[in-house]
Amino acid sequence: MKQKIAISFCAIIIFSCFSYAIAEVALNKNEFVLNNAVIATAVNNGDWIPIPYQAIAPLGGLVLENPALFDVISEPTDKLVDTSSAGLIVKVAPGEILPISVKLSNFGGGSRVDVLIKYSIFSSGGIEIYSTSETVAVETTANFVKTIQVPFGTAPGIYSAKTSIVYQGQLVPATTQFSFTVERKIFGIFQSDFFLYGSMTILAGVLMFSLGHAFVKRRRLARFAPSDYSSIPRDQRIFYEILSDTIMGMRERVGDDAVKIASDIPGLEIDQETGRILALKDKPSKIIATLVSEYENLLGKKVSFSFRMDNIPKTNVTN
Amino acid sequence: MKMQKTILVIEDDKSLRAAVVDILRLKNFLPLEAADGKAGVEIALEKHPDLILLDLILPEVDGMTVLKKIREDAWGANVPVIVLTNLSATNEQLVEDMVTHKPINYLIKSDWKLHDVVKNIEKILGGVKKL
Numbered sequence: 001m002k003q004k005i006a007i008s009f010c011a012i013i014i015f016s017c018f019s020y021a022i023a024e025v026a027l028n029k030n031e032f033v034l035n036n037a038v039i040a041t042a043v044n045n046g047d048w049i050p051i052p053y054q055a056i057a058p059l060g061g062l063v064l065e066n067p068a069l070f071d072v073i074s075e076p077t078d079k080l081v082d083t084s085s086a087g088l089i090v091k092v093a094p095g096e097i098l099p100i101s102v103k104l105s106n107f108g109g110g111s112r113v114d115v116l117i118k119y120s121i122f123s124s125g126g127i128e129i130y131s132t133s134e135t136v137a138v139e140t141t142a143n144f145v146k147t148i149q150v151p152f153g154t155a156p157g158i159y160s161a162k163t164s165i166v167y168q169g170q171l172v173p174a175t176t177q178f179s180f181t182v183e184r185k186i187f188g189i190f191q192s193d194f195f196l197y198g199s200m201t202i203l204a205g206v207l208m209f210s211l212g213h214a215f216v217k218r219r220r221l222a223r224f225a226p227s228d229y230s231s232i233p234r235d236q237r238i239f240y241e242i243l244s245d246t247i248m249g250m251r252e253r254v255g256d257d258a259v260k261i262a263s264d265i266p267g268l269e270i271d272q273e274t275g276r277i278l279a280l281k282d283k284p285s286k287i288i289a290t291l292v293s294e295y296e297n298l299l300g301k302k303v304s305f306s307f308r309m310d311n312i313p314k315t316n317v318t319n
Numbered sequence: 320m321k322m323q324k325t326i327l328v329i330e331d332d333k334s335l336r337a338a339v340v341d342i343l344r345l346k347n348f349l350p351l352e353a354a355d356g357k358a359g360v361e362i363a364l365e366k367h368p369d370l371i372l373l374d375l376i377l378p379e380v381d382g383m384t385v386l387k388k389i390r391e392d393a394w395g396a397n398v399p400v401i402v403l404t405n406l407s408a409t410n411e412q413l414v415e416d417m418v419t420h421k422p423i424n425y426l427i428k429s430d431w432k433l434h435d436v437v438k439n440i441e442k443i444l445g446g447v448k449k450l
Contacts (some may be wrong), residue, residue, distance in 0.1 A: 238418055285414040292410040301409050305417070305425035 044067055072117070073103040074146075074163035080124060090180040095152040098180065101159060103141040112139045116166040119148055124158050138248065154182045156191075212267045227310075239284030240277045241308050247275045254299050261298055263285050272308045323349040324444050327368040329359035329385060331377050336426075337423070339372065356380030360388045367394050370440055373422070375404040383413065386420045390423050398422050399443050403436060 076090040092098050104115060115138050115304070121130040130151055136142055148161075162177040186194040226248065229240040243262075247270065250258035259275045262268060267282025268291070280287055292303045326348050330336040337351055343350040351368055353359035356377040363371060363385075371389070375382035382402065389395035400422040408414050408425060416424055423443055426436065 142402065242418070259414055283411070285411045288414045289409050289411045292407055292414075296407055296409065302427040302430055304427045304430055305408065307421055 025096050038143070052214070069089070071105045071107060071172075072163055072165045072176050073105075074100050074161070074176045075178055076100065076161075076180060086275065090178075091183055092150050093181060093185045093190065094154040094179060095151055096150055097147045097149050097162060100146045100148065100163065102142075102144055102146055102163060104136065104138050104165065106138055106140050112137055114138075114291070117146075118164050119146060120162045120164075121150065122160045122162060124160075129154060129159070136203070150182060156183050227274070229277070236280070236284065239280060239288065242288055242305055243280075243284075243291065244275065244277050245306065245308075246288070246295075246303055247277075250295055250301065250303065251275060253301060257299065259292050262291060290294070323347060325349045325351055325366065325368040327351040327359065327363055327366065327371045327439060329353040329377065330374045331355060331364075332374070334418065335363065337434055337435070343440075343448070344384065344394070346437055346441065347362070348440070354378075356382060356385040359385050363389050363398075364392055368398070369444055371398060371400045372436075373400055373402050374438070375406045376403060377407070382421075383416050386427055390420050395429065401426060401439065401443075403427060403428055403431070431434065 090098065096122075101118065102117065104117075106113065114135055115136050116133055118131065118133040120128050122128050130148065132148060136144075150159075158179055158181055160177045160179050162175060164173070164175040183190050183192060185191065189197065226241075227244050229237050229244070232240050234264075247258055247262045259270065259272060262271055262275070263272060265287060267280060268277070268287050269279040270277055271279065295301050295303055326343050328336055328339050328343070330339065330352075331354055333354070336354070340350040340352060346419050351366055354420055357379040359371075359373070360380065361376070362368075373382050373385060377385070380388075382404065386402075388398060389398065389400070400420075402417075402422045402423045402427050405412070405428050407427065408417060424439060426439075428446055
């Protein structure tokens with residue numbers, strides 16, 4: 001009886017030890033799966049709900065060996081397309097190339113994995129207007145630029161470029177997208193830019209024309225407007241006025257030669273631009289006679305004078 | 320009734336004088352004529368015209384002397400005078416005299432059409448008070 005009891009006790013101990021060994025192995029496996037399950041659930045819901053090991057079958061064997069966990073980031077690259085300052089909005093014309101900068105990162109094991117990348121373009125209404133895919137072998141990370149052509153018939157509007165990856169043993173959906181605008185071009189310039197720059201050019205042109213016109217008008221007025229010599233002593237002023245009006249009158253008839261000839265008269269100092277008399281350094285009547293003579297000899301023109309109204313008798317004249 | 324303004328034309332060239340007088344009549348002025356400088360001074364001081372149109376090269380008394388004599392008179396000191404001549408002011412003394420005796424205009428005949436001269440007269444008399 002004691003022998004039976006001893007045998008039973010030993011059997012229990014052996015069974016217990018065996019059971020403990022099995023439980024220990026199972027516990028280790030659960031911990032590993034638990035870690036993966038936590039990642040999956042944390043990404044999806046943010047809750048710490050463990051997923052049973054059987055739930056990820058039939059990929060369980062792969063996960064156990066050396067699991068791959070990819071993330072993908074795609075964004076517009078400014079190398080080929082117009083981007084805003086934020087770098088998030090791109091603008092392309094129908095038929096143009098949309099470059100997408102793709103970055104694949106393997107946060108899992110270090111083995112080489114084939115990843116299927118799918119690129120799609122969706123309209124703002126969620127309709128897929130373009131789709132293509134390619135397979136890329138990735139070990140840890142991969143960076144490259146993928147160019148896709150926006151279909152020629154694409155209507156202007158806001159679209160989203162979506163990039164997603166599929167790989168063996170995938171647990172976490174990896175998708176990224178960015179928005180871009182499709183806009184037609186006029187003479188190689190985006191429609192909105194064309195009107196913006198066109199308006200600015202027209203505005204600048206009008207402004208330049210107005211300023212130029214005002215400048216020319218002012219210059220012309222300055223050239224032909226009678227100069228004021230009220231600061232000159234009265235006994236000398238009349239000579240200044242006769243000379244100034246004579247030069248201005250001749251300038252209207254023959255141009256700037258009138259000023260050039262006047263500037264060569266001895267004793268007469270004038271402003272080359274306006275023809276204004278600056279100083280008389282000889283007998284005024286002699287300067288006037290010489291100027292009239294030079295105009296007659298060099299230009300073949302005779303000179304008439306008109307005295308300004310404030311120089312004629314005032315008792316019977318009203319201004 | 321609007322009073323006619325009198326214009327004394329001192330010009331030795333008969334055809335030119337006649338043309339000027341005709342245009343002045345056409346413009347409703349009352350023209351007076353003098354064929355030489357001496358007659359011009361006499362008519363001016365006697366009739367006291369509203370404006371004198373004066374040639375410089377004249378028989379008997381030259382135009383600048385006529386202007387001097389007119390300016391010496393109390394009435395003549397202020398009467399508007401337009402010199403209409405072919406003589407350019409290339410002489411220093413002529414310029415001195417012109418500045419001293421102050422004709423309103425010194426016009427070269429070859430540069431001016433008679434209609435423009437008369438327009439100038441109208442413009443000047445538009446601002447002249449009858450003494």
